[in-house]
Amino acid sequence: MSEQGKEMNEAQLNVHLLELLDLEAIDDFRDEFLEMHPYDQAKFYMLLIPEQRQKLYQFLSPEEMAEVFENLEIPEENYQELLSEMHPTFAADMLGEMYADDAVDVLNELDKEQVASYLTIMDGESAQEIKDLLHYEEDTAGSIMTTEYVAIRSHQTVRSAMQILRKEAPDAETIYYIFVIDEEKKLVGVVSLRDLIVSDEETMISDIMNERVVSASVADDQEIVAKTMRDYNFLAIPVVDFQKHLLGIITVDDVLDVIDEEASEDYSKLAGVSDVESMNTSSLQSAKKRLPWLVILLFLGMMTASLIGHFEDTLNKVAILAVFIPLIAGMSGNTGTQALAVAVRGLATGDIEREGIWKMIMRELGTGLIVGTSCGILVTGVVYVWQHDFFLGLLVGISIFATLIVATLAGALVPMLMHRLKIDPAVASGPFITTLNDLLSILIYFGLATTFMSYLQK
C-alpha cells in the first residue's frame, strides 16, 4: 500500500499533526487534518491522550468529528468513555451528523438513559431516523441499514433525477443507485447512476429503470443479505417491509464488515472461544469466557475417565493398553474436526442443501473408510515392529480403523443435526467434537480389547 502526492509518510504526518495540536495552531491543523481520509483521521484520533482529544473537540465541528467516529475501529465498550469526554450537546450533534446506521451502532453500546438524553438534545429529524433504526433486532437487515438513500418517482425525467442527486449527494450514503418508489412509498424500480449519465436528459425514469429489483426484507439475517450482495455484485441493496415499502438501504461497505465479522465468529466457534475476545480483553475476562466451555468439556472428559474405569480389570491385566489411549483418542478427534469443518462450511455456503444430505453422508463415509483403512494398516505395522506383538498391533489397528470411520461420521452428522434443530452448526466446536470422539473411541478400543483379551495375555 502506498500513498502518493504528499511525500510525508503516515508516521511523520501524525507527529506533525500532534505538534500543531499541542501548539494550538488551529488553522494549520485543520488544513492538514481535513485533507486526510476519514479512516486516517480515525487512526490519528486513537493516538491521542485525553487532553489532546479535548483540544480536537474544540478544533473540529460536530460534523467533522462525525466522520472520524464513523471510521473508528475500537472495542465497542469504549464508545461510552469517548462520548462522556465530550460536551453532551457536541456529542449529540455529532451523533446526529453521522450516517444513521453508524450512529445506531454507537448508541447500541450505551445505557438506555444515555441514549434517551442524546436523542432529546439532537435535532428532531436525525433523532427520529435513529429511533426508527434502534428498534431492529441485532444481525438483521434492519439493524445494518441506513435511511440516507436517494429515492425518485418513475414519471420524472433523467434531468430532474440528476438535480435531486446533486442536491442529496452530500448527505446520501450512496448516490450510485437511485431507488424508484410509487405514491405509497412502495419500491417499484432501481436506476444506477451509470444508466442516468448515459441516457438522454429528457428520458423518463420509467423507460430506463429496472423493475426486477432484488431487495432484502427488514427481518432477513445480515449474513443472507451479505451473500446476496456478493452474488449479485451489488453496491447497495434496498430494504423493504412486508408490504414492499422502502425502508432503507444497505451499502457494500457494511456488508464487508458483516462478512468479516461472521467469518471470525465461525472461526472462533470452531476453537471454542467467544468471538468478542480481542487483544484488549483482560485475562480475567478471557478466562470467564473460556471457562464455561472448559467446564462442560471437563465433565465430558470425566465421563471418558469413568468409562475407562469400567475397564479397570482389562487394564490391570494388560497395562500396555494404556499406552495407546492418547493415540486413538487423538486420531479420532483430529478426523472428527476435519469432517466437522467441511460440514459447517458446506452448510454455510448452502452446498449441502443443494447436493442433499445423503450425498454428504455417503461422501464422508467413503472418506472415513479410506482414511481409516490406511491409518489402520499403518498403525498395525508400526505397533507390531515396535512391540513385537502382532495381536496388539492388530487390536490398535482395528480400533483406529473403526474409530476413524465413526469419528468422521460424528463430525459430519453433529452439525447437520444442529442445523435441523435450528441451532447454528458453527456452535459445534472442534473441542466439543474432539471430546465426544474421545468417548466413542475409548468405548471401541476397550470394548475390542476386553472381547479379545485371551489373545493379548501371554
Add this chain to the structure above:
Amino acid sequence: MSEQGKEMNEAQLNVHLLELLDLEAIDDFRDEFLEMHPYDQAKFYMLLIPEQRQKLYQFLSPEEMAEVFENLEIPEENYQELLSEMHPTFAADMLGEMYADDAVDVLNELDKEQVASYLTIMDGESAQEIKDLLHYEEDTAGSIMTTEYVAIRSHQTVRSAMQILRKEAPDAETIYYIFVIDEEKKLVGVVSLRDLIVSDEETMISDIMNERVVSASVADDQEIVAKTMRDYNFLAIPVVDFQKHLLGIITVDDVLDVIDEEASEDYSKLAGVSDVESMNTSSLQSAKKRLPWLVILLFLGMMTASLIGHFEDTLNKVAILAVFIPLIAGMSGNTGTQALAVAVRGLATGDIEREGIWKMIMRELGTGLIVGTSCGILVTGVVYVWQHDFFLGLLVGISIFATLIVATLAGALVPMLMHRLKIDPAVASGPFITTLNDLLSILIYFGLATTFMSYLQK
C-alpha cells in the same frame, strides 16, 4: 430476499425459460432471459443439460454469454468442460468480451496450449490485455485487478471528463472512480463520479481531484488489498507498479470474494483440512487431502504412546492412572486450541503487532493461570469424591493446573513463532496443537505420578 415487479417466482421462471428453450422460441427466450440479472442467468445456465446448453450457445451472442460466465459459481476444474462444448471461435470471442480479470480466472484453469489457442483466435486488444494479466502471481493484487478502468488528465474539465465517462461506461468495470494520470501514465489523483456531478462543468479536474490517492502495489498480497479497501470503504483501488504507473484497478466485488475465500481458508486450516475441499470433491480426493495431515499426527501420537511406554513401570504399579489420560490430554488440547484461535486472529487483524507480543503472552499466561486453577481445584474435588483417594485427586488436579497453563502458552506461542519465521500462522491447526499438547500433558502427568509414586501406592 425477494424480487419485485414480475410476479413469477424464480423456479417458475426457470421452468418457463426451459420450455422456451426446448421449443426453440428464440425471440421469446431472449426477451425473458436478457431481462434477468446475470447472476440469475448463470444459475439458470447451471440447470441445463449439454443439449440445452448447445441451444443456448446458438441463441446468445458471445457478449451475452460472457455475462453469464462472469457470474458462474462452479468448481474451477469444470470450466474446461464447458468451454470445450463451445465452438472455439465462440469460446474465444466470449472470453474476449469478459472483464479481463474474470477471463484470466477462467484461463488459469486450462492447459497452456488451450490458452494459447484461444488467445490466437481472440481479437488482438483483448488478447493483449489478458496476456498482461496472466503474468501475475496468484493471490497478488496483480492477479485480481482488471484493466478496464477510466483514466483522464488533470488539465481536462469536468465536462470533458463526463464525455469520456459516457463513452467508456459500457466497457469499464466501474465508472464511480475516475483516475487521473500524467503524460507518463503515472497516477496523480482520483475523482469520484460524486465529485464530478456536483461540480460546475467548466471546473478543471486538477481543482477537484484528490491527490492523496491510496493505491495498491501490483505485488501486494490480495488479503492486504482487501483490508485496505475495507478500512477506507473504497469501491475500487488503483494498482500501480514501483514507478507509480497505473496498471489496473481492483473493484469491491472482487474484494468480497477475496475476504470470503481467505476466511474459509483460515477456517479450514484451523481444522486441518485443505480449503479446496467442497461437496463436489469425491471421497478419494478428500481422503488424499486429509491423509498427509493425519499421518503426521499419527506419528506425533506414536511419540506420545512411546512416552507413556517409558512410564510402563508406573502404570503397572498404579493402573488407575490410565483412567485420567484422555481427560488430561483432552483438556490441554481444548485450551490450546482456544489460545491458538485468539492468537491467529490477533495476528490476522494486526492487533498483536499493535499491542506488542509481550502483552499478548502475559495476557495468555494470566488466562492460563485462572483457567488452570479453577479446573485444577474442580478436578481434585471430583476425583476425590469419586475415587476416595485424596492424593490421586491432588495429582490429577495439579496435572490439570500445570498442563492448562503450558497448553495455553503453547497455543499462543506456536502461531507467533510461525509468524516470526514468515510461515502463515493459520497453518498451525487445531489438530496439530492438540497433538503437541497431548505430548506435553502426558509428560507432566506421568512425570508427577512417577515422582510422587509413594503417595499413590496403598
